[in-house]
Amino acid sequence: MSSSLPQSNAVSKKKKKPVRKRKKKSFLRTLSRLFLILILLLIAGGSWLYFAPSAHNLRYLIADTLITTQHRYMAKYIIGEDELKDRVKEYNERFVHMGDEKDTHTIVQPPVEVEKPLVEIEEVSGTGYSGYVMTVNDPTKVRLGVPGKIGSGEKVSSMVSRTGAIAGVNGGGFADPNWKGNGFKPIGLVISQGKLFYNGLGGKKSTQIVGLDKQGKMIAGNYSLNELSDLGVQEAVSFQPRLIVNGKGLIKNAAEGWGIAPRTAMGQRDDGALLFVVIDGRQPGYSIGANLYDVQQIMLKHGAVIAANLDGGSSTVLVKDNEIVNKPSSQYGERYLPTAFLVFEHPEQADITNIWEGLDPAKIDAGKKRTH
Structure with a gap:
């Protein structure tokens, strides 16, 4: 019986290795699926942001926010370069007109x-x-x-x-x-x-x-x-x-x-x-x-x-x-x-x-x- 013990341990060790390999493969498959899902979500989200009418306001909110920063140029990747120029021009013209009405307030x-x-x-x-x-x-x-x-x-x-x-x-x-x-x-x-x-x-x-x-x-x-x-x-x-x-x-x-x-x-x-x-x-x-x-x-x-x-x-x-x-x-x-x-x-x-x-x-x- 004593001679059979080492043999039993050896068999046991051989059986554990495939389990670890299966776990590693399972983890990699799960990670790959998550990565694929993330890519698909990004593609879907990007498609919605750029093409869906319902995303219009969000698209311009992102662009307007970028316009107020040192990264103004990045707004062209959201709304296009021509639209960026038009947007800035539109705001400037609107801001000028917002200063035209005569102020009549008095301090009481x-x-x-x-x-x-x-x-x-x-x-x-x-x-x-x-x-x-x-x-x-x-x-x-x-x-x-x-x-x-x-x-x-x-x-x-x-x-x-x-x-x-x-x-x-x-x-x-x-x-x-x-x-x-x-x-x-x-x-x-x-x-x-x-x-x-x-x-x-x-x-x-x-x-x-x-x-x-x-x-x-x-x-x-x-x-x-x-x-x-x-x-x-x-x-x-x-x-x-x-x-x-x-x-x-x-x-x-x-x-x-x-x-x-x-x-x-x-x-x-x-x-x-x-x-x-x-x-x-x-x-x-x-x-x-x-x-x-x-x-x-x-x-x-x-x-x-x-x-x-x-x-x-x-x-x-x-x-x-x-x-x-x-x-x-x-x-x-x-x-x-x-x-x-x-x-x-x-x-x-x-x-x-x-x-x-x-x-x-x-x-x-x-x-x-x-x-x-």
Whole structure:
């Protein structure tokens, strides 16, 4: 019997090997089937996305979202190159017309019953997005901040700290070649403390602006330099589109909302309080972003009678008490920007000088390496 034991073990070992091989083959077959199913699903999903009428809105949502990023060119793989050009042209034309209606809103100062804090911040959220609404209860306390050194933009947190502001939000756009701009060449106009700091219109007679007049009334829409002067505009940047005029939302639905992205916008209630909406984006699991219709609806819900879009994307940032409140989407953190709306307890003491004085806008290198 003792001589039979080793033989029995040998037989046992020989029987186990085919079992392992069968399990391995079974696993490979299952993996192959899953891979095939995945390929078929991708083909089916791609066919639906590109050819099904029911996928039209989703197709353009993806394209519009790509248009708002540095990967705009990729939108042509979703809707085609010709359609991409037409889409961008259509939006630009629509945005211009959204600034044409004359704004007639007035500020009615309510009787002061309870003294409110100058700045209040609340969280907002919706489908796919999270962000903040900053209310500035005295609009005359806002000034437009600009960089402190020639040759480079400046982070909003730095502007806030350097000028002694209590809060700040990014402002207008800037030339940004290959999304590597230094933030020093604004797009359009920059007006601060009633003075024209920068004129990059290049012969254009008018531009879409977002700003404030001497009484703290918000001015937004399409205006010429002479009109801005007649209106007594004190603080302003160029940007578009206007979202609300005379208490009426201008964007009909989400399909016209220009994709999903981080957003910044400015609005005003009829009691004069300014509303800054800051929506984070491009961060799955936290906030993907919002379209302009979402921002418009947030503004309307908070009582805005006028509102306009500001520079968004990776520029979107909200600073309060020298702390960044939101989560900027840029992998490098805050961007260097040319302008920011800053809130001061004592704006008359703010030291904001014209950093572009004497410079020719046409000769400013937008992509030159930052000096600080």
